[in-house]
Ligand SMILES: [Fe+2]
């Protein structure tokens with residue numbers, strides 16, 4: 361058994377900075393510039409009621425299915441909370457050096473997502489703009505707090521999974537709308553989320569080299585209590601059930617398409633040189649994946665039974 365030596369949070373930030381710098385260069389060379397306005401069908405737009413005296417929103421203004429509207433609202437409100445996310449990562453990673461450059465660049469890219477989705481929803485009248493604005497006010501007034509706010513590796517593990525989760529959820533929401541324009545927009549957003557995931561995943565891979573037991577502990581803890589970033593949205597539980605029933609984001613996808621691919625990249629079950637807590641974390645992680653597998657299967661059975669019932 362390896363003797364436990366803990367690397368301090370400050371030392372982790374310092375040691376990882378060259379990895380941040382390398383991955384920032386990689387990111388900038390791969391990220392494609394794109395423009396939100398090109399993805400919005402402006403000619404479909406009509407003036408709303410209010411000061412300009414246009415037409416009030418009606419649910420019949422759009423043919424997008426209800427569940428896709430719900431998912432679009434959840435995804436947009438999630439993006440809207442960017443000031444809180446920026447605060448969390450700027451506080452933890454700092455605003456200097458390569459870390460700081462990344463924090464600002466990432467924030468600028470994420471800012472595009474909310475702008476693009478809101479423009480699309482407003483112009484196409486896909487959702488009630490009054491309800492959406494009220495939901496944004498409520499959600500942003502709550503803010504967002506990182507569950508592991510003062511731990512670098514926990515936060516890196518969380519964002520690795522979270523970026524991939526948002527990628528999958530944007531992608532599948534786009535498909536669920538049945539609108540090629542919306543699908544193209546959300547595919548574009550999803551491509552950004554994928555690059556974000558790769559950035560964070562590479563950082564944590566380096567952390568596994570640097571402090572394997574601490575990295576394993578971080579991953580196990582984060583997988584055990586993972587919550588979507590939008591989980592503070594009003595009515596989130598009800599909305600996320602609808603989203604899961606529609607297959608836009610469910611437990612099976614969470615386990616098999618979000619957790620597993622990232623864990624495989626880190627090769628978590630072949631990491632050696634762990635101290636006692638690192639080994640315990642590795643075992644907890646394996647047990648948690650089994651638990652999620654069973655829970656995902658139960659959900660799928662229930663969903664199938666429900667679909668069969670509705671088809672009768
Ligand atoms: Fe985003």
Ligand SMILES: [Fe+2]
Nearest residue numbers: 523552553556
């Ligand atoms: Fe992202």
